[in-house]
Amino acid sequence: MGFRFIEEHxxxxxxxxxxxxxxxxxxxxxxxxxxxxxxxxxxRYGDVGAQSRxxxxxxxxxxxxxxxxxxxxxxxxxxxxxxxxxxxxxxxxTRKHKVTTDSNHKFNIVPNxxxxxxxxxxxxxx
Numbered sequence: 001m002g003f004r005f006i007e008e009h010x011x012x013x014x015x016x017x018x019x020x021x022x023x024x025x026x027x028x029x030x031x032x033x034x035x036x037x038x039x040x041x042x043x044r045y046g047d048v049g050a051q052s053r054x055x056x057x058x059x060x061x062x063x064x065x066x067x068x069x070x071x072x073x074x075x076x077x078x079x080x081x082x083x084x085x086x087x088x089x090x091x092x093x094t095r096k097h098k099v100t101t102d103s104n105h106k107f108n109i110v111p112n113x114x115x116x117x118x119x120x121x122x123x124x125x126x
Contacts, residue, residue, distance in 0.1 A: 047073055048083045057092035 006018040019025065051067050052059060059067065061081040068075050084090070120126045 047071070048080060049087065049089065052084070052089045057090075060091045 006015060006022060006024070009018060047068055048064065051064055051071075055064075055067075061077055061084060064084070065075065065077040065080045068080065114126060118126065
């Protein structure tokens with residue numbers, strides 16, 4: 001709350017004096033992120049979400065970063081990863097189904113001798 005008061009009255013009084021009156025450090029005030037970065041973060045999240053939808057969820061952090069740089073956003077791969085993680089954007093990996101059995105083969109079909117009767121009275125009967 002003190003930082004907000006200092007930011008609002010900064011044009012009327014020196015920031016160092018306001019920090020002294022509010023009993024906060026000047027270094028602490030300088031480290032507070034400015035409110036101007038919040039809309040920019042929202043824009044970047046929108047860009048990350050839009051690129052994710054355009055790629056049908058197949059782009060991960062490195063390729064997403066390249067795409068965002070191509071459209072003119074100067075954003076790092078760690079920030080892209082953090083935005084994706086915070087907003088639940090994840091890569092959807094799909095694989096094509098590979099058929100491994102040929103049911104229409106020309107080989108002889110072996111008759112079923114056991115007919116699901118697996119019980120034997122002695123060893124080596126079945």
